[in-house]
Amino acid sequence: MEYLIVIAALAVVALVVGGVLLLRPRLGRPRPPAERPADRAGGAAGATAVEDEEAGATTAERAPPTEVPAPRPTVEIEKPPPGAGRMVRLRARLARSQTALGKTLLVLLSRETLDDDAWEEIEDTLITADMGAAVARQIADDLRTRVQVLGTRDAGEVRELLKQELLKQIGPDMDRSLKTETSGDRPAVMMVVGVNGTGKTTTCGKLGRVLVGDGKTVLLGAADTFRAAAADQLETWASRVGAQVVRKDEGADPASVAFDAVKQGIDSKVDVVIVDTAGRLHTKTGLMDELGKVKRVVEKQAAVDEVLLVLDATTGQNGMQQARVFAEVVNVTGVVLTKLDGTAKGGIVVQVQRELGVPVKLVGLGEGPDDLAPFEPEAFVDAIIGES
Structure with missing residues (x-):
């Protein structure tokens, strides 16, 4: 047990x-x-x-891709071409719409017999090109005298005579330079004025590009406070070339915006301040008075060196009436002719200069960003009458 x-x-x-x-x-x-x-x-x-x-694959092949936030879009600063020589480069574009005038005149002048009817036809051709009746008559009379004295019918000689007469009327010796240099530390101040629809805001943007291409620093003042889109448009133009913009809310006092733009231009030591103004009919007295007020307010800080009147080259005599009223209110110093590539009426260059006593300084020859060109009389005349 x-x-x-x-x-x-x-x-x-x-x-x-x-x-x-x-x-x-x-x-x-x-x-x-x-x-x-x-x-x-x-x-x-x-x-x-x-x-x-172990499987012979990399981690990147197996692991899910890491989500990286998309970078914020950046605007690349452009370097526009300089203003000098732009009109020569764009001459072909101008010639497409202008050579009809030159060819018609050359054909008429090359006739074996130039009687009174022929000279009247030459005068009418010049009038239809918006030369104005007085200018057309003077050109026709001067050409008639020279052709009779020289007794020439050679196409090359006739072309040269026509070129000389047109150049004389356009005024090759007029000072067409933009005043971008000032004494002291203040910037040059430019006001851009005109009626609705002539392309003032676009002209301001393109002018800014011309000046940046010439090595200037630029500030744009959005004093067209009736349209919010105008300030947005200026900011787009400015961002492309690295220019500054001063703007306020829609409906703000335009004179206040212009004043602040010039003040900031002085403080930041830019070379040029361009003030865009709202389009206004030349027949609206109140709006024209407001334009004069903008200029007076700006002049409390700095002189206005340029007042550029933007005219649509296709408006003809109506454009001349506009020009006279604006010149009386704000003392226009130069003219910008837009849409000159779309019309065979380039004679308005002669007429507007004769009426206002101020030069055409810039011309718009297309819709591209660099299609605003300093006006060059000889290149313009060559485009009108075509190549020899």
């Missing part, structure tokens, strides 16, 4: 020892610390790298 008890006790001990030996590897292993989210991510990445390496 005692043997049975001993055997049972040994069996129990054996079972306990065996169980301990079986459980020892698990009990003896230290429990890992609790995983943090970062550890889990790192471990997952590490495991992915190992698995990818």
